[in-house]
Amino acid sequence: MAETVAIITPCYRAERWIGAAVRSVLAQSWPDWEHWIVADDGADYEAMLAAEGLRDPRLRFVSSGAIGGGASRARNVALDALTASYAAILDADDRFKPDKLAQAVAALGHHGIVSVALDEYDETGRQLRLVGQGPDRELSPAVYKWTSLSMDSMILWDRRRTDARYDLELTNMTDLELLLQLYRSARASWHLGTPLHDYLKLSVSMSNGPGVTEKMIRSKREMLRRLETGFYPMADARGPEGMAAFLRISLRAEETYDDAVAAQPALLFEDHLEPMLRAHPPPA
Known part of the structure; x- marks a missing residue:
């Protein structure tokens, strides 16, 4: 029986980007997924996406129960509700390459955590650089960040082998903090050196901008x-x-x-x- 991947996307004022993120999930070569879209702003993302012709029974729409409660809180809402064995994070302004889930699921057969190389873009669509490209390989937590030196929301994990929740006390670097928790049970992770995740570096976001x-x-x-x-x-x-x-x-x-x-x-x-x-x- 094929494993289902639960993809979690927190949404706060994500109207401009969420359509592209969902299209990238719909285009996956691995069909066994469910996409949890967590509204953190009171918006009706189901109606918004339907207006763009984006409907699929695998899309799950839930609310964080707050307005601007934060991405970590919104992600935890989904993590507490889903039952799939595999979890993946997709920010509302990022995208998956078409084979990301297929390649990651294969790697999750032998490792509890999988990371992938990044293709970084700015908001105009200009490619900035690649991060973590190279051969596929095992990475211990001691060396992981020398390869994945940028953001860490491109990871997937097997919730039966290791699991965690996002820390609500931190304002930034929450993806890395989650990974530190996951490494408590997983001795190493597997890194896919092919860029399989598009990371959009916005001028104003949790990772960029004033303050x-x-x-x-x-x-x-x-x-x-x-x-x-x-x-x-x-x-x-x-x-x-x-x-x-x-x-x-x-x-x-x-x-x-x-x-x-x-x-x-x-x-x-x-x-x-x-x-x-x-x-x-x-x-x-």
């Missing part, structure tokens, strides 16, 4: 504090040290990013961070 840098720094410092105090025991005992090492480098990158952009306008944070990671490989 975001300060929020990112606070969240990174809190996760680092937790790692250093044993809050995240992992199946691979080296995992916390490696994740902590990444966060220290990432915090140094945050501190120097403004000066780097002043010298090189339009510099992506990933392009600023990546050479710093190469200069400081993960702990052996």
Whole structure:
């Protein structure tokens, strides 16, 4: 019997992007999915998508019960309700490549967590860069962020092997925090080096825009504090040290990013961070 993948999409003022996200799910070569669309703004996304001709019995429409309660809270609403074995995250402004689910489901047959390489775009549709491209391979938590150095909402996981809920205390980096929890039960993850997820880097979002840098720094410092105090025991005992090492480098990158952009306008944070990671490989 084929496994069903539950895809979770929190929606807050997502009218501009949600149609493309849903079309990317409808275009999947793997047919056994259910797409949980969680309204966090009181909008009727079922009617909105129907007006675009997007109807499918596999689409599930629920409400977070709040207005602007946050993506983490909205995702947890779906995670508490769904029964599928496999879970995947799709932000309302991102898209899946057509074979993402098929390739990820095959990998979930042997690993509890799967990540994929990213194809990054800006809101005009201009490709910015690839992240994590290369051979398919196993990644321990100690080295994971040296490959997947950008966002982490492109992961899928087997809820029977490892599961977690989003932390409502953090304002940013919540996908990485979820991954830290998942690694408590999963010794390693499998990385698909083919870009199978389109990540849209908006000028204003949880990851970009005015005031975001300060929020990112606070969240990174809190996760680092937790790692250093044993809050995240992992199946691979080296995992916390490696994740902590990444966060220290990432915090140094945050501190120097403004000066780097002043010298090189339009510099992506990933392009600023990546050479710093190469200069400081993960702990052996």
